[in-house]
Amino acid sequence: MFDTILIANRGEIACRVIETARAMGLRCVAVYSDADAGARHVQMADAAVPIGGAAPADSYLRGEAIIAAAQATGAQAIHPGYGFLSENPDFVAAVEAAGLTFIGPSARAIRAMGLKDAAKALMEEAGVPVVPGYHGADQSGDTLSRAAEEIGYPVLIKAVAGGGGKGMRLVERAADFAEALESARSEARTAFGNPDVLVEKYIQKPRHIEVQVFGDGTRAVHLFERDCSLQRRHQKVIEEAPAPGMTQEMRAAMGAAAVRAAEAIGYSGAGTVEFIVDGSDGLRPDGFWFMEMNTRLQVEHPVTEAITGVDLVEWQIRVASGEPLPVAQEALTITGHAFEARLYAEDVPAGFLPATGTLAHLAFPAGCRADTGVRSGDTISPFYDPMIAKVITHGPTRDIALSRLRAALKGCEVAGTVTNLAFLGALAAHEGFARGEVDTGLIARDLDQLTVAPEVTAADLAQAALVATGLDGASGPLTGFTLWQPLARQVTLLADGEVHVVTLRVIGPDHIRADVAGEEVACERLGSLWHIGGRPAVAAHREAERITLFRAHGLSLSILDPLARAAAAGAGADVIEAPMPGLVKAVFAEAGETVTEGQRLAVLEAMKMEHALLAPRDGVLAEVMVSAGTQVEAGAALIRLEAVEEEAAA
Numbered sequence: 001m002f003d004t005i006l007i008a009n010r011g012e013i014a015c016r017v018i019e020t021a022r023a024m025g026l027r028c029v030a031v032y033s034d035a036d037a038g039a040r041h042v043q044m045a046d047a048a049v050p051i052g053g054a055a056p057a058d059s060y061l062r063g064e065a066i067i068a069a070a071q072a073t074g075a076q077a078i079h080p081g082y083g084f085l086s087e088n089p090d091f092v093a094a095v096e097a098a099g100l101t102f103i104g105p106s107a108r109a110i111r112a113m114g115l116k117d118a119a120k121a122l123m124e125e126a127g128v129p130v131v132p133g134y135h136g137a138d139q140s141g142d143t144l145s146r147a148a149e150e151i152g153y154p155v156l157i158k159a160v161a162g163g164g165g166k167g168m169r170l171v172e173r174a175a176d177f178a179e180a181l182e183s184a185r186s187e188a189r190t191a192f193g194n195p196d197v198l199v200e201k202y203i204q205k206p207r208h209i210e211v212q213v214f215g216d217g218t219r220a221v222h223l224f225e226r227d228c229s230l231q232r233r234h235q236k237v238i239e240e241a242p243a244p245g246m247t248q249e250m251r252a253a254m255g256a257a258a259v260r261a262a263e264a265i266g267y268s269g270a271g272t273v274e275f276i277v278d279g280s281d282g283l284r285p286d287g288f289w290f291m292e293m294n295t296r297l298q299v300e301h302p303v304t305e306a307i308t309g310v311d312l313v314e315w316q317i318r319v320a321s322g323e324p325l326p327v328a329q330e331a332l333t334i335t336g337h338a339f340e341a342r343l344y345a346e347d348v349p350a351g352f353l354p355a356t357g358t359l360a361h362l363a364f365p366a367g368c369r370a371d372t373g374v375r376s377g378d379t380i381s382p383f384y385d386p387m388i389a390k391v392i393t394h395g396p397t398r399d400i401a402l403s404r405l406r407a408a409l410k411g412c413e414v415a416g417t418v419t420n421l422a423f424l425g426a427l428a429a430h431e432g433f434a435r436g437e438v439d440t441g442l443i444a445r446d447l448d449q450l451t452v453a454p455e456v457t458a459a460d461l462a463q464a465a466l467v468a469t470g471l472d473g474a475s476g477p478l479t480g481f482t483l484w485q486p487l488a489r490q491v492t493l494l495a496d497g498e499v500h501v502v503t504l505r506v507i508g509p510d511h512i513r514a515d516v517a518g519e520e521v522a523c524e525r526l527g528s529l530w531h532i533g534g535r536p537a538v539a540a541h542r543e544a545e546r547i548t549l550f551r552a553h554g555l556s557l558s559i560l561d562p563l564a565r566a567a568a569a570g571a572g573a574d575v576i577e578a579p580m581p582g583l584v585k586a587v588f589a590e591a592g593e594t595v596t597e598g599q600r601l602a603v604l605e606a607m608k609m610e611h612a613l614l615a616p617r618d619g620v621l622a623e624v625m626v627s628a629g630t631q632v633e634a635g636a637a638l639i640r641l642e643a644v645e646e647e648a649a650a
Helices: 011-023 040-044 065-072 088-095 107-114 116-125 142-152 175-192 247-263 302-306 314-320 397-411 421-426 456-470 562-567 643-650
Strands: 005-008 026-035 049-051 077-079 155-159 168-172 197-201 206-216 220-232 235-241 268-278 289-295 339-344 361-363 369-372 389-396 413-415 488-495 496-510 511-516 519-528 530-531 540-543 546-547 556-557 574-575 582-587 600-605 610-613 621-625 637-641
Touching: 005 011, 005 065, 011 026, 011 369, 011 389, 011 546, 026 040, 026 065, 049 065, 065 077, 065 088, 077 116, 107 116, 107 289, 116 197, 116 247, 116 289, 142 155, 142 235, 142 389, 155 175, 155 546, 168 175, 175 197, 175 582, 175 610, 206 247, 206 314, 206 413, 220 247, 235 302, 235 397, 235 421, 247 268, 247 289, 268 314, 289 610, 302 314, 302 339, 302 389, 339 413, 339 421, 389 397, 397 421, 413 511, 413 540, 413 546, 456 488, 456 496, 456 511, 456 519, 456 530, 456 540, 456 556, 519 610, 600 637
Parallel strands: 005 026, 005 077, 026 049
Antiparallel strands: 155 168, 155 197, 206 220, 206 268, 220 235, 235 339, 268 289, 339 389, 361 413, 369 389, 488 496, 488 556, 496 511, 511 519, 519 530, 540 546, 546 556, 574 637, 582 600, 600 610, 621 637
């Protein structure tokens, strides 16, 4: 067994690996970029080594720097986590050439599964069912287009390298194929350095069910399945184990196919075999097909740990140190049900755009497992995935586990950046999902229902006004009012784009009346707790002029200076701004050009995704202020349309 391991990753997975390794009595070494010098994983480790700049290419993708850090600190093995270099066979080979152990599969196994087209051919040889499609070497547009016609629309274009939905496009008609192909290739080239794609049949009511496998290089076992069908933009949102509606017959068939896949490549360590399942007529042993194999630990591995009682990271370390598989297949059983929800810093109403910002406050409720790499005061960086945490619950039945997930999401407190917390709460409360009626199209079909903004009530505004004036304390005199004047004060708040004026009037030492648009709300301090409109005040956090009330998964309100409101009114209507920090990947228009509403003008690359910037209306471009290759900050002006008056004068 090793005594020291280095974790070649960051964020929640680095913290997760350190927790298990420390429990095993191992010394842990972290690596960090300039942006992560004060990160949680650095604080948790026994030693930490700086490896370069904030961009992944300057730090976490520098294999030689990571190996040098391991050698300098006496580490005998390197755990890659997931992402970054975890599925890079050249890195594995370099680790082994340096006399170190890679805690994961061999370079040969990773290469075998690294390209989706070659992997599918290998799986066919191993007797694993695969989706009809084209996986050939000829990457010409004509060949791929003809293949799509032969397969029959709709089809999926998928990057042969990588995963996470990057380089993937759904094409529903031939007229859209060429543009989708160009976009998929561009994104794949950026994300994986390989523009090659495959084309496969799109299953109309698909479910994404994957099987956790674990091998020791000779034999393998499966640790049952996870359902990952709740996705948006082909990225998982909520996962669960086991899959709802799964029969013993189908579980046995899928598990056997996954083990065949792992043993066909002499797999060692934790891996996931992903299947696309036809859910149109229930789950059938003849209704699943191999999609790909992820040759690493998965983000959603905690739900498997919850139902099996297995620590997959401990298994990884033990098998990498030379131990055989800890248990035989017949010793593995399922206990209860588990869910995992991915909490992200992202702007859901703006189309799930990744967000940045400082986490002014972050807290998780008791009764759930929260895997996180950040703390209150940490910054969500534009350089990495914007995940805040994974919220995991377990229960004896699916209904109980889901009820616990709903409660856990309600109890999460996040302030300082926008998040998808309310969206996760709406998903967990979705009636169809509660019945187990899941498929990969659920979110897209019910997106309007899932993104309804919570109503800001008069009681919410009254409490926010108390927080804004500092009158929400548990004790002490009421302050913030001028002597020799009536005991009243106005507070102007902005909530969900609407301005509200709240008037607070002191009635007594522990009694304030709030006037909210003519509605009176009684605010009373009973002991150490305020009651607003007859209900206990919720937890709240104030950071500068921003107030977060921890109700309805977090309500954000801003304190407005009435004198500054007029200056901001109507500004920027004809200017297209960067919705987040990023790299301008391409610009498709120039000054003087006439454009139409919805026309693609530029592409911004941020947080490993491409985002199209569209013309907000018909008009003429007055200025194009950036070019391809420009790095921009959030809110930077990129393109300006001529004002309507200018166009009329012309």
